[in-house]
Amino acid sequence: xxxxxxxxxxxxxxxxxxxxxxxxxxxxxxxxxxxxxxxxxxxxxxxxxxxxxxxxxxxxxxxxxxxxxxxxxxxxxxxxxxxxxxxxxxxxxxxxxxxxxxxxxxxxxxxxxxxxxxxxxxxxxxxxxxxxxxxxxxxxxxxxxxxxxxxxxxxxxxxxxxxxxxxxxxxxxxxxxxxxxxxxxxxxxxx
Amino acid sequence: xxxxxxxxxxxxxxxxxxxxxxxxxxxxxxxxxxxxxxxxxxxxxxxxxxxxxxxxxxxxxxxxxxxxxxxxxxxxxxxxxxxxxxxxxxxxxxxxxxxxxxxxxxxxxxxxxxxxxxxxxxxxxxxxxxxxxxxxxxxxxxxxxxxxxxxxxxxxxxxxxxxxxxxxxxxxxxxxxxxxxxxxxxxxxxxxxxxxxxxxxxxxxxxxxxxxxxxxxxxxxxxxxxxxxxxxxxxxxxxxxxxxxxxxxxxxxxxxxxxxxxxxxxxxxxxxxxxxxxxxxxxxxxxxxxxxxxxxxxxxxxxxxxxxxxxxxxxxxxxxxxxxxxxxxxxx
Numbered sequence: 001x002x003x004x005x006x007x008x009x010x011x012x013x014x015x016x017x018x019x020x021x022x023x024x025x026x027x028x029x030x031x032x033x034x035x036x037x038x039x040x041x042x043x044x045x046x047x048x049x050x051x052x053x054x055x056x057x058x059x060x061x062x063x064x065x066x067x068x069x070x071x072x073x074x075x076x077x078x079x080x081x082x083x084x085x086x087x088x089x090x091x092x093x094x095x096x097x098x099x100x101x102x103x104x105x106x107x108x109x110x111x112x113x114x115x116x117x118x119x120x121x122x123x124x125x126x127x128x129x130x131x132x133x134x135x136x137x138x139x140x141x142x143x144x145x146x147x148x149x150x151x152x153x154x155x156x157x158x159x160x161x162x163x164x165x166x167x168x169x170x171x172x173x174x175x176x177x178x179x180x181x182x183x184x185x186x187x188x189x190x191x
Numbered sequence: 192x193x194x195x196x197x198x199x200x201x202x203x204x205x206x207x208x209x210x211x212x213x214x215x216x217x218x219x220x221x222x223x224x225x226x227x228x229x230x231x232x233x234x235x236x237x238x239x240x241x242x243x244x245x246x247x248x249x250x251x252x253x254x255x256x257x258x259x260x261x262x263x264x265x266x267x268x269x270x271x272x273x274x275x276x277x278x279x280x281x282x283x284x285x286x287x288x289x290x291x292x293x294x295x296x297x298x299x300x301x302x303x304x305x306x307x308x309x310x311x312x313x314x315x316x317x318x319x320x321x322x323x324x325x326x327x328x329x330x331x332x333x334x335x336x337x338x339x340x341x342x343x344x345x346x347x348x349x350x351x352x353x354x355x356x357x358x359x360x361x362x363x364x365x366x367x368x369x370x371x372x373x374x375x376x377x378x379x380x381x382x383x384x385x386x387x388x389x390x391x392x393x394x395x396x397x398x399x400x401x402x403x404x405x406x407x408x409x410x411x412x413x414x415x416x417x418x419x420x421x422x423x424x425x426x427x428x429x430x431x432x433x434x435x436x437x438x439x440x441x442x443x444x445x446x447x448x449x450x451x452x453x454x455x456x457x458x459x460x461x462x463x464x465x466x467x468x469x470x471x472x473x474x475x476x477x478x479x480x481x482x483x484x485x486x487x488x489x490x491x492x493x494x495x496x497x498x499x500x501x502x503x504x505x506x507x508x509x510x511x512x513x514x515x516x517x518x519x520x521x522x523x
Contacts, residue, residue, distance in 0.1 A: 015484040019226045027231060 040102045040117040043095055045138040048085060053139070054114035055093060056086030064109035069099035086112070093135035097123055201302040205282050213436040214244035219472075220479045227483040251432075254425040261331030262422065270329060271423065271430035274322025278437040281315045284308035285444050286370045288454045288464040300454075300464065301370055308369040309361055312445060313354050316400065319438065320346040323402075323409060326431070327419035338418025341490065342402060342409030348497040349399040349406075355505030356393035359386045359512045360449045369448060376452040377459055383450040388508040390450045392501050397442035399497070401435065403478060405485035408493060443474035 026033060035041075046054050057074030075091035083089040107116045118141055125131060218233070218240060225232025233240035258267070288300035305311060320343055327339020360382050364372045376382060383390045399406035410418030420431045447453055447470035454467045488496065 011484050012480065015227050015480065018229050021229050023225075023229055023231045025230045027234070 035119050035121075039119050039121070040104045042097070042118050042120040042123055042141065043100075043106070043133070043138055044116055044118040044141045045093065045135065046114055046116065047139065052082060053084040053089060054112045055090045055110075056084050056112055056114070057088040057090040058086075058111065060109040060111065061106035061115055064105040065100075066103060066105060067099045067101050069096045069101075070094070070106060071096075090135060093138065095133045095138065097131040097133055098128065197298070198302055202283065205287075205302055206279055209279060209282060209437050209440060210433065212440050213433055214248065216436045216440060216475060217247070217432075218244050219475060220482075223476060223479045224483050227480070248429070251429040252426055256425040256427060257422070259331055259422055263329035263331070266325045266329035268427065270322050270326030271420075271427045271434070272322075273325065274319050274434035275430045275437070277315055277319035277322065278434040278441065280318075281312060281438075281441045282444065283315075284311055284369050285441075285448055286373055286453060287467055289462055299370070304368055304370040307367050309357055309367045309372075309449075312369070313350065313357065316438070316441070317346065317350050319434065322431070322434065323419050326423065327409075330419075330422035332422050334415045334417075334421045335419050338409045338411075338415045338421065341411075342419055345399055345402070345406065345408060345493060345497075348494065349396040349501070352392055352497060352501035352505050353396035353400055355502070355509055356386075356389040356396065357449065359389035359505075359508050362509070362512050362516050372449060373453040373455060377455050377462075381450065381452040381455075386450065386508070386512070388504060389512070390446070392505045392508065393450070394446055395501055396497075397446065398478065398481060399493070401438040401442055401478075403435070403439065404482035405487050406493060407487060408490060411487060439475065439478055440471060443471040443478070446474055447471055 048054055055072075057072055059072045059074065062068075062070040062072050071092065071094045072090050073092035074088045077083055077087060077089050102117065104117050107113075115138075120141065123131075221243070222232040222240065233243045236242040236246045283302040284304060286299070286301040286304070290297050290299050292298070323342040323346070324339045327335040327337075327342065330336070360372065361367055363382060363385050364375045366372060366375070372382075402409050408418075409415075410420065412418075415421065420428055423431060444453075444467065447467055451470050452466075453470075454462060454464050456462050456466045
């Protein structure tokens, strides 16, 4: 009986003592947590120091991707004006960010360290097609990534920085191939 | 005629104050429990989240009032009203301050004192259980029914302990009028010193009576979705919600009035309604503290606590109090 009362008092005191600790939660959009160094966020494509793209269009990332979110179309480099250091380069490089699960297999698969997962994680947008990131967007994260953030209460929408996509614009192979599972096979577009 | 008008005005003031108090009780509870759980709590709407209750009320007001095809046609919409009215009615006999004089007329700061006010307190607060029982039963849902069964068993059991604890105060003071009980504490000490056991029994039973943690079995969300108000939505749900918090404020006020001298300051310093508010706020904090600390009791533990501990303690308290009262009144 007395022991029980003592334990009860101890429990009440423990709860009260917790009120003196600073909160472990943060007011999110204003305050952001420091990310761990190996955080897997939005992808980035890298260039060599001379400006040539690292990506050689080998499609190993697309093969490694467990959710088939990457589409690469390779083309031969023009020896006079090469785009990448290798024999070939990626003419089209698209990632469907809705499908991506941020597992990081693409960066593990890449033989030339062209793709890496960066620190940006605020990737909300309004249109489904805006989630297909093109090579330009992946190569230039400073231009595209931080400015494409939307929050429910801290809206950073800047019309000048938004990439306007016309209704009839080609959305890219990745998006076309990714039909929701509810669509019967005969209605799916040929890959 | 003037007294009737005075009662209507007094009732309206008390009801508005209770509804406002209840709204800010939800804010207070959420902020305090957040700090106890090392969180921040609602701080988005208004400075420090102070407009949050208004946002919540607006949200509930504009939500759809869902009527189930299985629900009872008349009792289902009526039940939340019973809970709310019963919760609001209890406060009528609680004096919020001394008699004041405005423009040559003396006004008692109480809606209606009566010679059997303590009886009225217990009676009115037990009417609230009809809202729980009828609401759960008339919803036509198994979760609601189970919640209301638990609620009725719990409230009926704990009412005995609650009543016994108050009888101790009535014996000591020799009156059932709440206003006179407060008056007696002005030239005597607060009754919590004479009735410490009675106060503990009362407070435990009061937590159970308001269906709050750790006695929130009627709305145990892990097992019963939301218990007796599972099938309610919109403003009818809000009425149950308001009733719960008004009950919390009311039992805090009763504890403050009957055991801690109500609007009397310590040693009659600066007597006035603010003392009642301060005491109620302390009790409200204790309610939140309880909720943050204790896990919910199992049903058998709940019943054993009531019938095996609180009721014998209440009877013992009653017996000792009665003997002492007889002894001292003979001697004096």
